[in-house]
Amino acid sequence: MTLTDPTTSTTTATSTTAPDLDAARAALRARLLADRVLIDLGSPGLYGRTGVFERVYTAVDAAAVNSQQDLDAEVLRFPPVEPLAAFERTDYIASFPDLAASISGFTGDDRTHRALLAARERGERWEGFLEPADLMLTPAVCHPVYGLVGDTIPQEGRFFDIVGDSFRREPSLDPMRLQAFHMHEFVHIGTPASAQQHRDGRIPVMRELLESFGLEIDVVPANDPFFGRVGQMLARNQVEQALKFEFVTPVYGDDHPTTAISSANLHEDHFGTSFGLRTADGEVAHSACIAFGLERITIALFAAHGTDVDAWPAPVRAALAL
Amino acid sequence: MTLTDPTTSTTTATSTTAPDLDAARAALRARLLADRVLIDLGSPGLYGRTGVFERVYTAVDAAAVNSQQDLDAEVLRFPPVEPLAAFERTDYIASFPDLAASISGFTGDDRTHRALLAARERGERWEGFLEPADLMLTPAVCHPVYGLVGDTIPQEGRFFDIVGDSFRREPSLDPMRLQAFHMHEFVHIGTPASAQQHRDGRIPVMRELLESFGLEIDVVPANDPFFGRVGQMLARNQVEQALKFEFVTPVYGDDHPTTAISSANLHEDHFGTSFGLRTADGEVAHSACIAFGLERITIALFAAHGTDVDAWPAPVRAALAL
Numbered sequence: 001m002t003l004t005d006p007t008t009s010t011t012t013a014t015s016t017t018a019p020d021l022d023a024a025r026a027a028l029r030a031r032l033l034a035d036r037v038l039i040d041l042g043s044p045g046l047y048g049r050t051g052v053f054e055r056v057y058t059a060v061d062a063a064a065v066n067s068q069q070d071l072d073a074e075v076l077r078f079p080p081v082e083p084l085a086a087f088e089r090t091d092y093i094a095s096f097p098d099l100a101a102s103i104s105g106f107t108g109d110d111r112t113h114r115a116l117l118a119a120r121e122r123g124e125r126w127e128g129f130l131e132p133a134d135l136m137l138t139p140a141v142c143h144p145v146y147g148l149v150g151d152t153i154p155q156e157g158r159f160f161d162i163v164g165d166s167f168r169r170e171p172s173l174d175p176m177r178l179q180a181f182h183m184h185e186f187v188h189i190g191t192p193a194s195a196q197q198h199r200d201g202r203i204p205v206m207r208e209l210l211e212s213f214g215l216e217i218d219v220v221p222a223n224d225p226f227f228g229r230v231g232q233m234l235a236r237n238q239v240e241q242a243l244k245f246e247f248v249t250p251v252y253g254d255d256h257p258t259t260a261i262s263s264a265n266l267h268e269d270h271f272g273t274s275f276g277l278r279t280a281d282g283e284v285a286h287s288a289c290i291a292f293g294l295e296r297i298t299i300a301l302f303a304a305h306g307t308d309v310d311a312w313p314a315p316v317r318a319a320l321a322l
Numbered sequence: 323m324t325l326t327d328p329t330t331s332t333t334t335a336t337s338t339t340a341p342d343l344d345a346a347r348a349a350l351r352a353r354l355l356a357d358r359v360l361i362d363l364g365s366p367g368l369y370g371r372t373g374v375f376e377r378v379y380t381a382v383d384a385a386a387v388n389s390q391q392d393l394d395a396e397v398l399r400f401p402p403v404e405p406l407a408a409f410e411r412t413d414y415i416a417s418f419p420d421l422a423a424s425i426s427g428f429t430g431d432d433r434t435h436r437a438l439l440a441a442r443e444r445g446e447r448w449e450g451f452l453e454p455a456d457l458m459l460t461p462a463v464c465h466p467v468y469g470l471v472g473d474t475i476p477q478e479g480r481f482f483d484i485v486g487d488s489f490r491r492e493p494s495l496d497p498m499r500l501q502a503f504h505m506h507e508f509v510h511i512g513t514p515a516s517a518q519q520h521r522d523g524r525i526p527v528m529r530e531l532l533e534s535f536g537l538e539i540d541v542v543p544a545n546d547p548f549f550g551r552v553g554q555m556l557a558r559n560q561v562e563q564a565l566k567f568e569f570v571t572p573v574y575g576d577d578h579p580t581t582a583i584s585s586a587n588l589h590e591d592h593f594g595t596s597f598g599l600r601t602a603d604g605e606v607a608h609s610a611c612i613a614f615g616l617e618r619i620t621i622a623l624f625a626a627h628g629t630d631v632d633a634w635p636a637p638v639r640a641a642l643a644l
Contacts, residue, residue: 039398039470043405043457048466051397075373076361079502080402080487081459083365093442097428097435102449103459104426105491106419110550113419120415127424127454132447133491135365135501137403137425144370148361165402165487169427169455179457180401228432 024252025174028303032175035307044171045179052309057298059320060213061163061184064292067209068186068202073161078144080137080165080180087136089274090143095226095234099168101137104130137167141183142289146275149189155280157190159198163294175299176251176259184292191279192268195286199245199266202290206247206262212319214312215249215261215300222246222263243268251303261296265289346574347496350625354497357629366493367501374631379620381642382535383485383506386614389531390508390524395483400466402459402487402502409458411596412465417548417556421490423459426452459489463505464611468597471511477602479512481520485616498573498581503617510610513601514590517608521567521588524612528569528584534641536634537571537583537622544568544585565590573625583618587611 032038039048049057081103087093093100106116106129116129138144141164149158163184171179188198203219210217222244226234238244244265248258265288271277272285279285301320305312309322316322354360361370371379403425409415415422428438430451438451460466463486471480485506493501510520525541532539544566548556560566566587570580587610593599594607601607623642627634631644638644 041400041405041466041470042407046401046403046405046457048470049399054397054399075376077371077376078363079368079500081368081489081502083363083368085364093448094439097430097438100452101425101427101455101457102452103423104449105423108419113550116419117416125454126415127426130422130424132449133423135368135423144363147364148370167403178401180403228435 018256021252021256022173024256025176028251028299029173029175031307032299032302037302037307038175043179044173045177047175047178052307053298056301056309056320056322057294059322060292060297060301061294063209063213063320064184064294064297065161067205068161068290071159071161071186073159073186076145076148076160076162078138078141078162078164080167081135082138082144084132084134084136086144086147087138089147090140090271091274092139092143095231096139096168096224097227099139099170099225101139101167101169103133103135103137105133106130138164139166139168141166142185142187142291145187146189146271146277146287149277151276151278153189153277153279153285155191157188157194157279160185160187160189162187176296178295181293181295184294185289186291187287187289189272189277189285189287191281191283192286195268195288196266199264199288199290203245203264206264206290206292209319210247210249210262210297212315213297213301214316214319215297215304218248218258219245219264220248220258222260222265249300249304251300259296259300261293261300263291263293265291340578343574343578344495346578347498350573350621351495351497353629354621354624359624359629360497365501366495367499369497369500374629375620378623378631378642378644379616381644382614382619382623383616385531385535385642386506386616386619387483389527390483390612393481393483393508395481395508397483398467398470400460400463400484400486402489403457404460404466406454406456406458408466408469409460411469412462412593413596414461414465417553418461418490418546419549421461421492421547423461423489423491425455425457425459427455428452460486461488461490463488464507464509464613467509468511468593468599468609471599473598473600475511475599475601475607477513479510479516479601482507482509482511484509497621498618500617503615506614506616508612511594511599511607512609513603513605514608517590517610518588521586521610521612525567525586528586528612528614531641532569532571532584532619534637535619535623536638536641537619537626540570540580541567541586542570542580544582544587571622571626573622581618581622583615583622585611585613585615587613 116126120126221242246260247262251259267287269284277285438448442448543561543564568582569584573581589609591606599607
């Protein structure tokens, strides 16, 4: 069983932040804010998005969907929060505790409420008056699907088209690293062979699509930020096993590490075992997931082509129907 | 200053749940689940959404946007979470503490992580290992805008087109009451006269649109669920002052209370005062907001016309371009 993160989230090198890489990130962020593509909400990695951002974001999503039309995938959408019980089945808290986010609510009475407001009035923190609400922010948009497909997968497998909110607690001034973002994922659950075929067969299509956007793309083994000392071992395993590939692009120029904007991930039997999924022949189901990082692709486009969309190269606008 | 909730959330009567009203709610929920419009995620008020839901939801949103096209509003989108500092400027925790939701993250080291995992292994709760992250789930999608418009509003005012996630901690088996949902809001900030004109002028347009969907609509003063004893007074004030109106429809038949599916809300100087906004003539800015409850309208449509969209009345399909 492998503990790979099923979605895209890593910049290929996060620890080596050379001063000029920080400067390049700050420069892109400043440009996106100055040109009113993004709006600073006062918390690193959280932004308001303006009309021009939405225009490109919508075009990216439509092109991504269009490129996977032949899958005839079942549409599923999920809210940004998931029940704790569902989250617990994924081992996320073991692998990525620092990225997880739990939700608390107020369950007290009038009197407790007055005490909360009095604490607030005194300038004290008041979150201690809240209780865990058995909900987590969803860290990976495909997580909920594995608990919903029943125990048996038909032999030809199933395909799902899932887009949703993803939250990861990693405040950063790199505009390519958001705390709240969206992934459009195409998940396959089936046999070992069909899962591998889903991951491998989609890679050329995704690469071609991203290159048609005028982005320089490389496909490399993923290097997810597993937590702690055990995590270092898991991260090494992930690279060696080459189960997850990322589509990376040099957002900050060729002298700096590339950034992942999409991924193609073979989970093997990881979710099949965790969720008790079997194929019609009684074997543990395998799964694979391809994921478009919608905000990352959008921001990579602004970084590559500038913030005046109407001045982008004609072939790029054509590929995005912009 | 009034403490009205700027968005739609109330069913006009929530406390009088006659047994047959509960039965009517359970019947609608069961039908939506059985016909695969919604998928139960195991937590009341949280659902997965299938292709047929998305088809109607997308059509509702497009029709809502189209009906407000003449506003030429500035597009703004926000993530489902907002910084605590922004949340604090709205007094939401005073009026609706029971609906609020705060976010916690893990900031510990390897050793604390091992302790967390050991507690989890023993079947104990582990959220206590997490710390408040200075983030809240956004309860009202227009909240972030007031902190972003600068101090001075031009005399002709500004219009914003905002759609986003809203979270309110009110688990319910009524499928019209979700914990996580979306509002499409059209906000105006300007003078007392222009704010009142925005609220009043839009009401007939919204009513006509919702009626074109084949829904029976009434427009009534809102009755938000303010918390506690002080809240009862605020709720009375809200009804008496008639600042917020709701578009309600008899989802559960004429013998049961109606449910709000949209709203039109005059905030007067509430946000202008809280956020220090002034118009060009130096007066405190006023604001108003009209809000389409996208999931509530969508589910009201399934309740009224059934779950087979292609069998809906032709005029309804035409109004929704379905």
